[in-house]
Amino acid sequence: MTPAFEDSRLSTIRDKVEEGQRLSSEDGLTLYRTPDLLGVGWLANRVRERLHGNKTYFNVNRHINPTDVCVASCKLCAFGKKAKDPTAYTWSHEQIWERAGHGYSEAVTEFHIVGGLHPELTLDWYCEMLRGLKQRYPKVHLKAFTMVEIGYFAQRTKLSHREVLERLKGAGMDSMPGGGAEIFSERVRRIICDHKISGDQWIDVARIAHKLGIHSNCTMLYGHIETEADRVDHLLKLRGLQDETRGFQTFIPLAFHPDNTAMEHVGKTTGFNDIREIAVSRLMLDNIPHIKAYWVMMTPQIAQIALRFGADDLDGTVVEEKIYRDAGGATSGSLRRGDLLRLIQEAGREPVERDTLYRAVERKEAENVFTVLV
Ligand code: V47
DSSP states (O other): OOOOOSSSSHHHHHHHHHOOOOOOOOHHHHHHHHSSOOOOOOOHHHHHHHTTEEEEEEOOOEOOOOBOSSOOOOOOOOOOOOOTOOTTOOOOHHHHHHHHSSSSSOSSSEEEEEEOOOSSHHHHHHHHHHHHHHHHHHTEEEEEOHHHHHHHHHHHHHHOOHHHHHHHHHOOOOBBBBBTOOOOOHHHHHHHHHHHHHHHHOOOOOOHHHHOOOOOOEEEEEHHHHHHHHHHHHHHHHHHHHHHHHOOOEEEEEEEOOOSSSGGGGGOOOOOHHHHHHHHHHHOTTTOOEEEEOHHHHHEEEHHTTTTOOOHHHEEOOOOOOOOHHHTTOOSOOHHHHHHHHHHHTTOOEEEOOOOOOOOOEEEGGGGGGEOOO
């Protein structure tokens, strides 16, 4: 049954959604500007249920951030440090390999590996790190390096993006996370992350990765100095690349956390806008299969509500999160598998444990082993 929308413009968008028609940038602006959050959420939920029914995905993963030393000084970031900063850290290979095994007794299926742009660690060092992880944890999927890190490795080694990606893939990189995209508007990028590759370069690296058969995720950082038009433009650029490559698996909207950054004055996003962001992205990104409500960023409470506003994935157990913690994230860095199950079930959804490529994982709890169902 269709609700009576408070905002009549949503009725026109509803007709498009029902007919499976693509939404325009103008529709995107309407979705961002209408106060009718329930209307937008209803539409997004319709698409979400058409794609995934009641299923809600989660995984058992562990984040690994090998170093926080970073040559970039992005205003948006509270994580990166200069090498001479006494609080900066860089783990050795042995520390990384050993730490990867820490955490819950639950067997992880994914390591999510990202770090700062370190001026001295070589591409060979990263390849060795991946080989060592694969050797020790052969069943664990390595989701590693943002497009920004690939850009930096290419700059330092003078290799092409393709060559860097091929080497990392050869060493064990299975897929890539979606970070570092921030917002593609060059005007905004110059202010919040002027040391990073441009938005066009981010898209180019993703295109090459996808063409090499490396799947990735994609993100958008919102809630700082960008406009609604910048957000729509960002979503349409991702949608455009996805039409070409089909390489994106999941979109993750990331709310800006201002604490300890050079943009503290900006303030935090609100629950209303966090929920809206999930819903708008579900509606605009008609060709990206999954929308993730990343509980670390949204809080488990809001992420749970997002499961009825367009999201079909909660991310994972995470275990040790640093990027949001450094930026004042209030959420603890880890959830147990049982916590994720409860959040999903209480929202009336059916939990499905997945691996990184969204294949269902069957688990024998007592034996602490898992099988990926293909
Ligand atoms: O790349 C950095 C962003 C990203 C801040 O692909 C900040 O499955 C908010 O990309 N406030 C890291 N955001 C997180 C990320 C991610 C998380 C979960 C899953 C996946 C995935 C990817 O966070 C960074 C940057 O875009 N970020 N600083 C900040 N102060």
